[in-house]
Amino acid sequence: MHAHRPRKRFGQHFLHDAAVIAKMVSAIAPRAQDTLVEIGPGLGALTLPLLARVGRLHVVELDRDVIPRLQERCREAGELIVHSADALRFDFAALAPPRGRLRVVGNLPYNISTPLIFHLLEASHAIADMHFLLQKEVVDRLVAAPGSGEYGRLSVMVQYRCRTEALFRVGPGAFNPPPKVDSAYVRLVPLDTPPHPARDETLFAALVNQAFTQRRKTLRNAVRHLADADTIRAAGINPGARAETLGVKQFADLANLIAERHA
Template structure:
């Protein structure tokens, strides 16, 4: 039985054997790993992971896909299926050695909120390998100063080392998406180069800084800190947020909290 990809689930099933093998090699599953695959679909990546590990956790929302996934993976190992929305899935529900390795061909329509959801559970994660829209990978790995650099760039790079591995053409999927894709590796830092006093405060400050990209820091962060405080950090308040490094944002967040007596805004 052929399954028709559903637009509301953002389904684009990977079918190119070369790309599948290349992605599995990049993940490099090893004995003892606890892997969690998000959005396994019809099992293109799942089969190769099961063959190497013998056990795999998958998070799949589409009930209709699950019988086909089970059939595709039959006899390859222990497939633990969590029929849930990945946007609300708690990694603590996975019983096994920690930390976890998270992989997947992520649905394009939820990739950004899903990445933020995973950042909230970053202490549970050893690494992540995702097949994403190329534009999203550009944002994950972007340096300061360009159009691709924004909130997602800052927050991912604060928590992780982000490495673009290889690009994937639309023809590798069924149905083909209208955009190019890329595989990215995200490895959580053992400790950030500069630690945020309150990561939640940092997240809010970065969110508000990029809410209107044309605003200067003086205007974008007016609720957080006065221009004099920004200047005290040797940052020009007339600069735009996309010109600041991750370290600059952490210094701003920590200074705001120090000024407020460590009480979040």
């Protein structure tokens, strides 16, 4: 078989650094009883060591050209269950075992990482944890605290549902072709119950989105279609504050007050 050339339209950057791969596997700490699914296995750099540890592995791969190579590489390693599909439309919850949860891993294509994380959050009830190699800038946003430049809609929406932890940084040289940016490895652990539950999660998402769409504006102006200054004040928040200074709890408190006042 001729060598597979990474394809731009799939945002492919294949991992080849053995030390980085070993660190990733060690962070995942896979066990034989785990139901593990890898997104975008590519040529199997992470797939092989995972399969060797768990014996059975689901993979979701969009690029049909790499699938025969992947199957060939993994033939002796264990049972590889290939789902030839677009991860953005794939039903991950359907893979969860009857009495357990899925573990999701992947070296995610940069161009779909944010929408893919949002898609996975919808199935978070069926997921035990997620380990992803992402653009470092995305990881910075996932773990950012209020008041920092990286903090935004992604930070709030992910931290509402998950415990987030940046694990380590990965340089461009670990990939072929090398990306133009640094990457980082992140762990996301869905929480059984959000620590600050929103009564209406659709309203909560709309509020967060509205607040950060015009992040330079004060809250009073940014969310005026959803809440007036009095409502913001009644939630214990300064209407003159900016969205990036509010924690998840404050967004949930405000969303709950809006829901209550419109009930």
